[in-house]
Amino acid sequence: xxQIPNPAAEQKKAIDQMHHKLHDDQAAFKAKxxxxxxxxxxxxxxxxxxxxxxxxxxxxxxxxxxxxMYLRYGHLVEMRAILTDEQKVGYDxxxxxxSKVK
Numbered sequence: 131x132x133q134i135p136n137p138a139a140e141q142k143k144a145i146d147q148m149h150h151k152l153h154d155d156q157a158a159f160k161a162k163x164x165x166x167x168x169x170x171x172x173x174x175x176x177x178x179x180x181x182x183x184x185x186x187x188x189x190x191x192x193x194x195x196x197x198x199m200y201l202r203y204g205h206l207v208e209m210r211a212i213l214t215d216e217q218k219v220g221y222d223x224x225x226x227x228x229s230k231v232k
Contacts (some may be wrong), residue, residue: 166191
């Protein structure tokens, strides 16, 4: 909401609701992502580790990350849909700034 110039009260309310929904929807996948990464690191240092197990765990980790990305970018599109043309200018700059190399 920071990059949206002059949001109206109803926009603020809608954006807050969208943010809460995103947070709730992502929670289970973030927990899976964290657990898969922990297990991946633990299995990597085992003497008897098998690459197929490592690869399967990486697939599990990336599946959680994929779901998080679907939700995140769906959220960005949903947020943009409630903006005026004028507000979209600032919002779009903020979204595009995410891709700049720092």
